[in-house]
Amino acid sequence: MDGSRCAPTDREFRVSDRIASATLRARITDADTAAALIQPGETVGMSGFTGSGYPKAVPQALARRIAGERASGRPFRINLWTGASTGPELDGALAAVDGIAQRLPYSSDPVAREKINRGEIDYLDMHLSQVAPMAWEGVIGTLDTAVIEVSGIRADGSLIPSSSVGNNKTWLDRAKRVILEVNRWQNAALEGAHDIYYGTRLPPQRVPIPLTRPDDRIGTPYLACDPDKVVAVVETDAPDRNLPFAAPDDKALAIAGHIIEFLSHEVKRGRLPASLLPIQSGVGNIANAVLSGLVDAPFEPMTAFTEVIQDGMLDLLDAGKLRMASATAFSLSPAAADRLNANMASYASRMILRPQEISNHPELVRRLGCIAMNGLIEADIYGNVNSTLVMGSRIQNGIGGSGDFARNGYVSIFMTPSTAKDGRISAIVPQVSHVDHIMQDVQVIVTEQGLADLRGLSPRQRASVVIERCAHPSYRPLLADYAARAKGGSYGLHAPSLPGEALSWHQRFMETGTMLPA
């Protein structure tokens, strides 16, 4: 197909709607043909962030091809790099056929998780802001092929980004070959909402990032792409993953209430402006409940400088409480995605989607003074936080952007229900089994039991407050007993601990199925 015939067919009408470049129209092919261009052992950089904007057709075609090759005794695995999590058509499909050797920087797919935790995929869990710079430094390997979903191709060959930006700029620039998926399902009114900053460099050529408000546009709305590198263009019409959020339960509402009370207190004491500072919120049901809770809070007009725009952010925009949101991707329920798509023109003017190296950049998080709100798996009495490894070894999802925001934010809040597994796991433990956020980076811990403001406290002071305010009553006496005994048997009393017992709750859970003693 060369696009030169005079009487357009239906297919060409459809094509010209989203692919304005004649050069790239000529590269249109099917997913199987495109997937055949990827060779065993390659490193493939795909688009996708929190289930948005990931390629849907080529990965599934690649998975079919891998399954066929394996059945013929020809093992076939790739190294898979993305923005963050994708969907079952990508991570799930490729993991199911054992097609992934190495995975970075984040994954939440249940099939892939199981393979990682069986030791069958090498998973590099990275700070999301550091992926693009490290790719440029050349220290995590070389990128062979990029597979990028876009919502359209312009006449000059530049790309209209999809529902996530992630690392797409870097993959397009660094890969030897590019495969594009043009997804008609993505709303055409998204055009113009993106801001792709092309000012990053490797040191010693780095300069300040010229952004001082979440609203600032510092780049262009389009992704640049060398058309000579594009080896295939595949048309799709498929929705993003878009998992539903659970309705907030009592615990989530209690946590949201504690956080709003804390923020109100900070405003009253003059330590936060009445419109707060730009909010950052992790992904998940509790984070979403906190955002929804802010609809009825007295803070306005708020802004968000965050990783993802989830349902609660739309609620805040609808309520006029949130003036605008800067992120790198959407992470919406199907209902919210419908709401977004029905009113995209209105929403798009109040949203900016950026590369994740910018949405999460420590320079910007610190400058803007983000209010960082993230979930956790467990915290210890001193406020060290484990966000990633259940029982210290089993990956749940990954550190994501939590480290980018927690260390550099104006205030760093971590939140969790005080127990999991029907009370058999305490989220507050004597010592975390793995550390993602050191005590210096954890300033506030919130459970449904209460909120611990740890700023300005020494480790021993922190322990008292965490046990008293955050622990579940069924574990509180056990924690207090540990803390008291640690003062007797510890090597030093700066942060008393008993190494022979500190991880015994985890060991007990592994042996008996509960952290509670018999």
Add this chain to the structure above:
Amino acid sequence: MDGSRCAPTDREFRVSDRIASATLRARITDADTAAALIQPGETVGMSGFTGSGYPKAVPQALARRIAGERASGRPFRINLWTGASTGPELDGALAAVDGIAQRLPYSSDPVAREKINRGEIDYLDMHLSQVAPMAWEGVIGTLDTAVIEVSGIRADGSLIPSSSVGNNKTWLDRAKRVILEVNRWQNAALEGAHDIYYGTRLPPQRVPIPLTRPDDRIGTPYLACDPDKVVAVVETDAPDRNLPFAAPDDKALAIAGHIIEFLSHEVKRGRLPASLLPIQSGVGNIANAVLSGLVDAPFEPMTAFTEVIQDGMLDLLDAGKLRMASATAFSLSPAAADRLNANMASYASRMILRPQEISNHPELVRRLGCIAMNGLIEADIYGNVNSTLVMGSRIQNGIGGSGDFARNGYVSIFMTPSTAKDGRISAIVPQVSHVDHIMQDVQVIVTEQGLADLRGLSPRQRASVVIERCAHPSYRPLLADYAARAKGGSYGLHAPSLPGEALSWHQRFMETGTMLPA
């Protein structure tokens, strides 16, 4: 004394030499009178960073006063804030009389350490870049009195800083009252070497810090100080602490050799410029040995963007290998201090001393792409690093600036001898007893045994390399055995661990005096 008499006495000649402001000359008094202005329970911000530029007379006078009050049954303690570590005349003297209730953000004094580890001082161990912003945010308390050593006072009342800058700008701005110590021992030729940046703000007023090279001067050479707040000026003539460095032993030389080989390799592969990127080096004998080793390495002209200028930096400047060094303080041996003072005019033109919020600012460390080189107490097989707590509970010194540089540097190197206490402690353990640097922030680990380049490796891959390259032969089989067994009994195999055994080496050391099994 009002400075108005025509025939100057000897004392006035001495005074006018360093105190050009008539207003502030009128506030000259003795240390005991100045110390009497500090009230029990106050929060006092003092100057001082790595044993440089701390007040020497007032703290000792205060300690005498506290001892007297205590003897009379009137307990007297203060909260003590500084830049970083000071000297025996400050931390040591005040700790010895139980005069410190709360201490932040860093301490290395042996007397104070003992009190902290007996639970008698509440110690807040902070990222050094975050102290000034958190003081401005008002979340660590309110500052009553500042006690700041300077090397001179200008006619307009502005201050010529001393041998460290630290948090002096913030203490002078935030304190209700100011006591100045003017130390004649400090070299007058230091004037002009400082660069005090006055552009920091609280969000939402923060803007990019306009520094793109370590050489850039973005402020003024002088500290501003409201003369109305100055309640006392005390003259001193006393040297900084200036502890000698140990001559590098074979292990330090081996570590230096591994690091230089690694950097040479990176230059050859085109991942570092031939002049490297700005180097950052922690304080201590091994760090100093690495710097001295760089004298014979092929990298030039280097720059340093670091916390402190130690002996090895002078060697590099003398050898013409280091073009210039940016830091917040000196940390020199007595011999090097003599060398510096004898040639200050020559050195000062190649040095810039900045506030620690700038010397350590994540924005700048990331922009400049520092090569971060820091020491550690222990690392585990996955590359998590403990820099602060011996056996997980006993503070050694503090995290200092290591977190500022390790997370944001271009490459983050941690170094240590593979054993301590004559082999009874292994620096490589199954699991660290405390975490200061998470595995994502630890890219290279070096011992005298070898160097582990962990970039691009999954946790299981990291474990193999760390055990093989870094562990001492007497612990290597024990670590390999743990890693192998962990693959059998772990909850997940992403980063296999055995919670019931992971900290048993520490427990064994506490019980038997060695990590080696009987």
